[in-house]
Each structure stands twice: as structure tokens, then as C-alpha cells.
Amino acid sequence: MHVKQRYKFALAGAAMLALSGLAGAQEAALDLSTPAQAYAQRAMPMMLAANGGAVTTERSSNVVKPAAQPEFEESWLTGGKAHMVLGLATIATALATGATAPGEGCEHGCTGPQPPRETDGTHAKLAKLTVALAAATVATGLYNHWDDFHLEDGLTDPDNLHVILGVTGAALMAYATAKSAGSTTPVSHAGMGMAGAYGMIAAVKIAW
Numbered sequence: 001m002h003v004k005q006r007y008k009f010a011l012a013g014a015a016m017l018a019l020s021g022l023a024g025a026q027e028a029a030l031d032l033s034t035p036a037q038a039y040a041q042r043a044m045p046m047m048l049a050a051n052g053g054a055v056t057t058e059r060s061s062n063v064v065k066p067a068a069q070p071e072f073e074e075s076w077l078t079g080g081k082a083h084m085v086l087g088l089a090t091i092a093t094a095l096a097t098g099a100t101a102p103g104e105g106c107e108h109g110c111t112g113p114q115p116p117r118e119t120d121g122t123h124a125k126l127a128k129l130t131v132a133l134a135a136a137t138v139a140t141g142l143y144n145h146w147d148d149f150h151l152e153d154g155l156t157d158p159d160n161l162h163v164i165l166g167v168t169g170a171a172l173m174a175y176a177t178a179k180s181a182g183s184t185t186p187v188s189h190a191g192m193g194m195a196g197a198y199g200m201i202a203a204v205k206i207a208w
Helices: 003-030 035-061 079-099 122-144 158-181 190-207
Strands: none
Touching (some): 079 158, 079 190, 122 158, 122 190
């Protein structure tokens, strides 16, 4: 046999031996008969399960839940409540105005000299306060309850009566106050003022 052919066969044999050695090494690496490799095979699913549980827990803790909607609570002071409070305050000051009236008529005779009228006393101040509160009551009532007033429902409709009596009562009290304040002598105005107060009371009674 030729020398070159001998070298060729020798190299081929060496290559086959090397490949068989690598194959044996791979088989040994994949062999699970050793205790360490068998433990690794058994521990791997447990590790994967533990990691999976940790991920699931972390994800579940990061879930954003919708916030609970707070219950609707009406404001303690609305336009309607302000109207009611002002109306009650008007009635209270009207009654206080009547209670503090100094009296009417010519106590010393109409033909004789008259004492100067008290125009800045408690009665006068309460009368002015009553008129201011009555005006505020009417204004807030018309602003907040304008849609409740319908003339086509007739004058006997409770909402219509409330508006008519309230406005009329406020106007009578304002006129009585202005009549007394603009006169240099005592004038009869108590009846008109009390009629206005009764009108406001009736308006409140109808509405509430």
C-alpha cells in the first residue's frame, strides 16, 4: 500500500476515534443516572413552580382596583335652604319690630306740640332689617324657584300662592317702613306692617 494512503487511513481512524469520544462525552453529560443530575431533574419543576407562584403573586398585587365612588351628599347650604332661612328670619324680625313699637297716635293731643320722633331706635332698626331680609327672601325665592311659578295653574296653586303672598307681604312691610321713616310726625303704619308679616307667615306655611 502506498505511504500516502496509509496516512489517510490513519487520519480517518483518528478522526473516528475523536468523534466517538465526543459522542461518549455527550452521552455521559446527558446521563441522569448520577445522583447530582437526578436531583437537578427533580428540583427543576419545583423551582419553576415556585418562580411561577412568585410571579403570579406579584402580578396579582399590582392589579389596580377601581376606587369606590363616594356617596352623593347634598351641600348643607343650597339656594332653596338659603331662601327658607331668610324667610324665617324675616318673620322673626317682623314680630320683633312689632313688639318694640313705641306706640302711635297723639299722646299729648294732636293740636299741641309733639315730642320729636325716634327715628333711630330699636324699632326703626328692626324695621329696616326686616325689609332687607324680606327683599333677600324674595330675591332668592325668585332665583331658585322661578320654574315653579306658573300663572296658568291658577291663583290657588300652592306654588303660585307662595309667591304672591311672599312678594305682597314683603312689599307691605317695605311700604310701612318707608311711610313711617319719611314722616316728621307719627303716622299709622303698624296695621300695614303686620299685614305684610302675616302674608310672609302664610307664604311660609304653604310652602313648608
